[in-house]
Structures are given as structure tokens and as C-alpha cells.
Amino acid sequence: MRENYDFSQSAKNPYAKRMKKQVTIRLDEDTIAYFKNMAEEKGLPYQSLINLYLRDCAASNRQLKLKWG
Numbered sequence: 001m002r003e004n005y006d007f008s009q010s011a012k013n014p015y016a017k018r019m020k021k022q023v024t025i026r027l028d029e030d031t032i033a034y035f036k037n038m039a040e041e042k043g044l045p046y047q048s049l050i051n052l053y054l055r056d057c058a059a060s061n062r063q064l065k066l067k068w069g
Contacts, residue, residue: 020051 013019032046035053039046056062 035050036046039049042049044052
């Protein structure tokens with residue numbers, strides 16, 4: 001391994017805009033258990049499964065149907 005590296009000719013990552021951003025979100029225990037069980041069946045990490053689900057919702061412009069009371 002070198003002692004110093006020269007990054008003066010390096011280029012920015014073209015995929016940087018698509019990188020994931022860490023956020024904090026509060027979810028019900030039942031919701032987490034649901035996704036953990038599904039993730040185990042599919043062989044994926046549950047956080048990746050939640051991300052895929054939310055990405056699919058956003059891509060298809062899915063709207064939540066709420067009924068109060």
C-alpha cells in the first residue's frame with residue numbers, strides 16, 4: 001500500500017445521486033416483523049426489502065387510501 005495517493009485526476013462518482021441516504025424512521029413492531037419474515041423467505045435483508053417496496057410504490061405513483069373512523 002502506498003503512503004500517499006494522488007486523486008487530482010479523479011472523477012466524481014456518476015452514481016452518487018442514486019446512492020442511499022440513511023434516515024431514521026419509526027415503524028410498528030408488527031410492521032418490522034412482517035418485513036423480516038418476508039425478507040427471510042426471499043433471502044434478502046429486511047431493510048433492502050422495505051427499500052424495494054417503497055421504491056416500487058414511488059415508481060408506480062401509488063397513493064395511500066385512508067379512511068378515518
